[in-house]
Amino acid sequence: MSHDWSEVFLGVSADSVIQTPEEIQKVRGGWIAQLRDGLAKSRKALQQQFASVLFDRFDESLWERIEEALIYADVGVETTVSIVEALEAEADKGAIKDSASLIAELRRITTLHFCQADTRIDVAHSPAVILVVGVNGTGKTTTIGKIAWHLKELGKEPLLVAGDTFRAAAIEQLVEWGRRVGCEVVRHERGGDPGAVVYDGIAAAEARKADVVIIDTAGRLHTQVNLMKELEKVRRVIGKRLPGAPHETLLSIDATTGQNGLIQARMFKEAVELSGVVLTKMDGTAKGGIALAVSHELDLPIKLIGTGERLESLQPFDAADFTALLFDDSLGPSV
Amino acid sequence: MFDSLSDKLQIAFDGLKKQGRLTDKDVERAAREIRLALLEADVNFKVVKQFVDSVKQRALGVEVLGSLTPAQQFIKIVNEELTALMGSATTKLTFSPRPPTLIMMVGLQGSGKTTACGKLANFLLAQGKSPGLVAGDVYRPAAIDQLKTLGQQLGVPVYDEGDQADPVDIAKHGVRWAQEKGRDVLIIDTAGRLHIDEKLMDELVHIRHAVKPHNILLVLDAMTGQDAVNVALKFQEQVQFDGVVLTKMDGDARGGAALSVRAVTGKPIKFASSGEKLDSFEYFYPDRVASRILGMGDVLTLIEKAERTIDEKKARELEQRLRKSTFTFDDFLEQIQQVRKMGSISSILGMIPGIPSGKLKGMQVDEKAFDKIQAVIFSMTPEERSHPELISGSRRRRIAAGSGTNIHTINQLLTQFKQVQKMMKQLGSGRVPKNPFQMFGNSS
Ligand SMILES: Nc1nc2c(ncn2[C@@H]2O[C@H](COP(=O)(O)OP(=O)(O)OP(=O)(O)O)[C@@H](O)[C@H]2O)c(=O)[nH]1
Ligand SMILES: [Mg+2]
Numbered sequence: 001m002s003h004d005w006s007e008v009f010l011g012v013s014a015d016s017v018i019q020t021p022e023e024i025q026k027v028r029g030g031w032i033a034q035l036r037d038g039l040a041k042s043r044k045a046l047q048q049q050f051a052s053v054l055f056d057r058f059d060e061s062l063w064e065r066i067e068e069a070l071i072y073a074d075v076g077v078e079t080t081v082s083i084v085e086a087l088e089a090e091a092d093k094g095a096i097k098d099s100a101s102l103i104a105e106l107r108r109i110t111t112l113h114f115c116q117a118d119t120r121i122d123v124a125h126s127p128a129v130i131l132v133v134g135v136n137g138t139g140k141t142t143t144i145g146k147i148a149w150h151l152k153e154l155g156k157e158p159l160l161v162a163g164d165t166f167r168a169a170a171i172e173q174l175v176e177w178g179r180r181v182g183c184e185v186v187r188h189e190r191g192g193d194p195g196a197v198v199y200d201g202i203a204a205a206e207a208r209k210a211d212v213v214i215i216d217t218a219g220r221l222h223t224q225v226n227l228m229k230e231l232e233k234v235r236r237v238i239g240k241r242l243p244g245a246p247h248e249t250l251l252s253i254d255a256t257t258g259q260n261g262l263i264q265a266r267m268f269k270e271a272v273e274l275s276g277v278v279l280t281k282m283d284g285t286a287k288g289g290i291a292l293a294v295s296h297e298l299d300l301p302i303k304l305i306g307t308g309e310r311l312e313s314l315q316p317f318d319a320a321d322f323t324a325l326l327f328d329d330s331l332g333p334s335v
Numbered sequence: 336m337f338d339s340l341s342d343k344l345q346i347a348f349d350g351l352k353k354q355g356r357l358t359d360k361d362v363e364r365a366a367r368e369i370r371l372a373l374l375e376a377d378v379n380f381k382v383v384k385q386f387v388d389s390v391k392q393r394a395l396g397v398e399v400l401g402s403l404t405p406a407q408q409f410i411k412i413v414n415e416e417l418t419a420l421m422g423s424a425t426t427k428l429t430f431s432p433r434p435p436t437l438i439m440m441v442g443l444q445g446s447g448k449t450t451a452c453g454k455l456a457n458f459l460l461a462q463g464k465s466p467g468l469v470a471g472d473v474y475r476p477a478a479i480d481q482l483k484t485l486g487q488q489l490g491v492p493v494y495d496e497g498d499q500a501d502p503v504d505i506a507k508h509g510v511r512w513a514q515e516k517g518r519d520v521l522i523i524d525t526a527g528r529l530h531i532d533e534k535l536m537d538e539l540v541h542i543r544h545a546v547k548p549h550n551i552l553l554v555l556d557a558m559t560g561q562d563a564v565n566v567a568l569k570f571q572e573q574v575q576f577d578g579v580v581l582t583k584m585d586g587d588a589r590g591g592a593a594l595s596v597r598a599v600t601g602k603p604i605k606f607a608s609s610g611e612k613l614d615s616f617e618y619f620y621p622d623r624v625a626s627r628i629l630g631m632g633d634v635l636t637l638i639e640k641a642e643r644t645i646d647e648k649k650a651r652e653l654e655q656r657l658r659k660s661t662f663t664f665d666d667f668l669e670q671i672q673q674v675r676k677m678g679s680i681s682s683i684l685g686m687i688p689g690i691p692s693g694k695l696k697g698m699q700v701d702e703k704a705f706d707k708i709q710a711v712i713f714s715m716t717p718e719e720r721s722h723p724e725l726i727s728g729s730r731r732r733r734i735a736a737g738s739g740t741n742i743h744t745i746n747q748l749l750t751q752f753k754q755v756q757k758m759m760k761q762l763g764s765g766r767v768p769k770n771p772f773q774m775f776g777n778s779s
Contacts, residue, residue, distance in 0.1 A: 071380050074560035077371055136583065136611075137445025137556070167611075168484035169477040176476035221586040226703070254445060258377030258560025260588035281444065284529045286562035309444070309474070 008304075008316045011124025012154045063088065066106065073289030073326050076259050079296045083109055107323050113292060114319040117301040119276070121147075122247045123156065127205040129213045129238055129245035133231060133272060134252035135264055136219030139280030139306055141170065143252055144214045145177030146306070146314035151212055152181055159210035161201030162187040163194045163234065164218040174216050180311060184210065194218070194230065195237040202241045215246070222267035235272045250303065252278045255288035265294040280306030283313070287326055357405060362394045365409050376589035376628045379564045382598045390416050410629075417625035421594060425618045426578060426603040429549045434519035435467070437510065437546055441539055441574055442554035443566060444527030447582035449478060451554050451608050452524045453485030454616035455580075458606075459520050460489065461614075467518030469509035470495035471502045471542070472526035482524055489613065492516060502526070503541045510546050523548065530569035539574045551576040552605065555592060557583050563592035564599050571600045578605035581619060585609035589628050597621075662756045664720035668712045671705055707740060711748055714738040723752060 063084055070080040086109045087096075096102045122128065130147065132140045141164070148158040160178050162185060164170035171187050178185035186201040198215055205213045217234065220227035238245050251274050253261050268274055279291045282305050291302050302322070305315040357365075366387050373383045394412050430436045438455065440448045452468055459466040468486050470493055472478035479495050486493035494509045506523055513521040525542070528535035543551065553576040555563065570576055581593050584607045593604050607619040712720065714737030719726055726734070731745045738744075 068380055071374055072561050074377075074562070077374055135558070135586070137447055139445060167481070168488075169480035172480045173475070173477035221583065223585065223587050254556075254558075256443065256556070256560060256562050256566070257558050258563075258588070258592065259375050260377070260558040260586065261560075263587060264558075281529075284443070284562065285531055285565045286560065290560060 008121060009151070009154065009156075010118070010120040010122045011128065012151075012156060069327065070289065073287035074258055074261075074293075075289035075326075076262065076293040079113060079293045082296070083113060103327070107320070107327060110292070110323045110326065111319045113296045114322075115295040115299045115301045117299070119301045119303050119317050121250075121303055122275075123151070123212050125244070125247050127159070127202070127210055127213050127242075128247045129202065129215065129242060130248040130250060131215045131217070131235065131238065131246040131272070132250050132252060132278075133217050133268055133274075134219060135221055135254075138219065138252040138254040138257075139278070140164075140219065140252045141173050141177065141216050142309060143250075143278050143280060143304070143306055143314065144174065144216050145181060146311055147304070148177070148181045148183055148212075148214055149311040150314060152183060156211040157209070158183045158212045158214055159201065159205045159208070160185045161198055161213060161215040163198055163201075163215045165190055165192045165194050165197065166218040170216070170218065184208065194234050198234055198237050199241050202238065202245070222264045222271075228267065228271045231268075232271050248275045249273060250276055250278050251300075252280055252306075253291065253294065255279050255281045255291070255306075256284060256286040257290050259290070259293075261290035262293050262297060265298050265300065269298055269300065274300055276301045276303035278302075278304040278306060279317070282315075283307045288322075289326060291322070292326070357394050357397050357409070359395065361405065362391055362409075365394070366391050369413055372629060373591060373594075376591035377558075377560050377563070377595075378591035378628065379561055379595035379599070382564075382595045385598075386416065386420065413629065414625055417594070417628065418621070421597055421621035421625055422603055423621060425620055426605055427618065428605070429577070430520075431549045435510065435513040435521040436519065436550070437521050437523065437548040438550045438552060439506075439523045439525065439539075439542065439546075439548040440552050440554055440580070441525055441570060441576060442527060443529065443556075444475075446527060446554045446556045447608065448472075448527060448554045449481050449485070449524055450611065451552075451580050451582060451606075451616070452482060452522050453489060454608055454613050455522055455606070456486070456491045457489050457613045458616050459522075460491065464520050465518050466491055466520040466522060467509075467513045467516060468493045469506060469521060469523040471505050471509075471524050473498040473500060473502055473505070474526040478524075478526065485613070492518070502538055503545050506542045506546050530566045530573075536569070536573045543574055550578070552578055552580050553596075553602075554580045554582060555596060557581050557590040557592065558586060558588040559592040561595075564595050567596040567600050567602075571602065576602060578603050580604075580606040580608055581624075582608040585615065590624055591628050593624055594628060664712050664715060664723055664752065667752060667755060668709065668720075671708060707738075707744065708748060710738040711740060711745060723749065 066087070067080055067084055070083060071077070075083075083106075087102075087106055090096055090105050090109070096105055121130070123130075132144055134140050144160060148160060151158045158181065160174055160181075160183060162171045162174045164174070165188060168190075171190060175185050175187065184204070186197060186204050188197040188200070194217065201213055201215065204210070215234075215238070217231060218227070220231065222228065235246065235249070249272050251265060251268050253265065257264075265274070265277065277291060277294060277300055279288050279302055282288055294300055295302050302317045302319075305317050305322075307313045307315055369390060370383055370387050373386065374380060378386075390413055393416065394409055397408065397412070428436070428438065440452055440455075442448050449472065456466040456468055468482055468491055470479040470482045472482070479498060483493045483495065485491075494505070494512045496505050496508065502525065509521060509523065523542070523546070525539065526535070528539070530536065542548075551574055553567065553570050555567070559566070567579075579593070579596055579602060581590060581604050584590065596602065597604060604619045604621060604624070607617055609615045711734060714734045715726070719730065719734075726745075726749065731742055731749075735742050735745050
């Protein structure tokens with residue numbers, strides 16, 4: 001079951017959302033359908049029916065083929081082994097009789113491997129503060145633009161804070177998103193202290209009665225100790241300025257990321273207590289299985305899915321849908 | 336996460352006596368470890384399969400050499416096979432006899448193209464070229480600003496037509512502009528795009544036909560997972576790139592995608608880019624990534640970095656002083672500055688084998704400690720610098736005040752300095768300490 005946008009944010013009441021029948025239709029269709037529409041054409045040439053390839057023979061190599069499918073999706077060895085072991089246990093109990101029940105069990109078990117915590121974004125504070133962090137180029141700034149747009153559509157007033165004072169033109173980039181969304185952007189000069197602009201941003205939100213403050217941060221590798229310390233400081237500044245904030249600390253992970261994504265998530269979680277993950281660039285051919293590994297091994301909910309570069313290219317996360325896509329059509333090994 | 340593959344192989348071979356032939360069962364167990372290590376390193380699983388098969392074939396029945404343990408013998412085979420797959424020689428850029436040489440950068444969103452353009456320009460500057468940049472990313476907000484800022488920082492001119500123009504036209508006009516301005520290399524930045532975005536992939540094809548670049552480089556994030564293969568194959572099919580720039584190499588990703596891309600396209604990895612500083616860009620040494628993928632450290636890069644940075648003349652002067660055992664604070668300062676030039680201390684530590692990246696965290700050196708040391712030394716008089724024994728209690732207080740530190744820091748530094756002095760004497764007498772980095776151990 002897909003979530004509606006009105007259900008994505010905790011603190012946005014459903015009746016404040018005016019939806020046209022077409023909009024409702026679009027949302028109800030679920031993001032998986034939208035993704036498929038978008039990809040159908042380009043995928044056709046490569047498409048292989050995953051199920052038929054994987055389950056044509058019910059023999060010893062079956063487990064290995066399932067393992068490979070998961071590895072191919074970047075799920076990683078540990079979570080893959082955990083899933084396959086659970087599946088084998090079901091098979092031993094006699095729960096798997098044919099390929100249909102195998103697929104059903106595989107989907108069920110995989111879905112259960114996601115962290116079962118609340119996937120909603122908490123904006124039930126005034127102002128609510130969302131901090132967005134992550135490695136370079138994973139889609140932080142773009143995601144902020146998209147979240148702001150969706151909030152605005154739902155009748156909330158977002159305010160953006162240009163906390164990336166480091167990268168060339170990062171401020172200009174966020175300002176452009178602010179212009180597209182039609183919301184305010186609080187900014188300082190490049191090279192300034194990110195803590196200072198964050199502080200001013202929250203003050204501005206209070207003064208102007210903005211509902212949600214969304215803070216951009218510079219991309220950083222989790223291995224850069226000084227930059228990770230800087231991020232911890234930014235978080236402390238937020239908490240000092242507004243006790244209880246940030247209410248959400250979202251890590252953006254690029255769906256094409258391999259096993260390093262797990263280390264990234266672990267380090268960011270240690271530094272700034274993540275509340276969830278945004279998985280970006282799901283409009284490509286990467287399966288994004290690293291999100292499953294991260295969610296399972298670090299107990300972090302995946303909250304949003306980035307599906308393009310436009311304002312509206314953001315989808316609520318749904319574990320069952322995601323799993324379906326993981327095992328749905330496969331580009332297949334094209335090596 | 337795996338600690339060290341060498342350790343695991345050691346365990347896998349535990350039962351095996353020191354010499355003899357590698358048997359079926361030994362090889363099978365070791366191959367399993369290799370397979371897991373490569374998968375954890377994000378090498379595409381098909382590539383892993385082929386690779387492990389060929390290693391198994393070679394390893395079976397191999398006589399273990401007298402000087403090696405079976406595990407070492409196996410690693411040697413794996414390393415040789417990996418190196419063979421990666422290609423052994425560094426492949427450089429193609430320079431056109433009729434300038435400007437054109438380099439087009441392509442890749443997925445967020446892979447680091449724009450930064451890589453700036454770094455490549457800087458790299459070419461250092462080679463005595465006069466590069467120019469073309470801002471061809473008209474889609475991502477502020478991408479043009481970003482390139483222009485980088486150009487300004489480097490003193491490299493940037494050609495742009497704003498974000499409303501057609502990238503094909505921009506590239507064409509850019510080439511003319513480079514000719515007029517006498518730029519001998521032109522780097523064309525393009526927007527990040529998905530390999531399945533037909534419209535945007537067509538755009539790249541059009542640019543390629545319009546300006547016929549001498550080099551097309553695919554910019555690839557070292558953290559990329561299994562999908563690297565699809566991306567590379569699509570880009571190869573459509574744009575026919577000549578080589579790869581592997582970015583974000585300062586992270587702790589094993590970079591197995593490099594191996595996959597090489598295996599399926601046959602295209603060489605040409606450059607490795609690490610860090611956000613514009614000078615962290617270098618030729619890629621294919622044989623070295625093999626050991627990184629397997630988690631065996633990268634000794635060669637370390638040695639070369641050190642060689643390149645430490646000025647030979649200064650080194651000779653230093654050696655002379657060492658002979659006379661008059662190592663002063665001025666020398667100390669110089670040493671620190673030399674080491675800092677080599678890149679961040681942590682990135683150097685990461686290249687030493689036996690220090691798994693995961694364990695590096697606790698070991699990392701706070702670079703600010705170096706700033707502090709420098710400040711202290713700058714607060715000394717020239718006389719104090721060359722005769723540290725003069726630094727009495729009152730002088731210590733003065734230096735502390737002057738450098739904005741405290742007596743404790745000064746005392747600590749003096750102790751540290753004495754240790755280094757002692758070590759330098761050993762060096763001078765030819766007794767090299769085991770760990771050349773122990774002198775920084777105290778500053779973490
Ligand atoms: N196809 C696709 N591209 C995306 C998505 N999200 C972001 N991008 C693109 O990825 C690139 C990087 O996005 P940014 O938002 O600048 O990423 P960032 O994390 O803020 O980057 P830094 O601030 O440089 O660390 C841009 O070209 C975006 O347009 C997505 O969901 N799908
Ligand atoms: Mg950004």
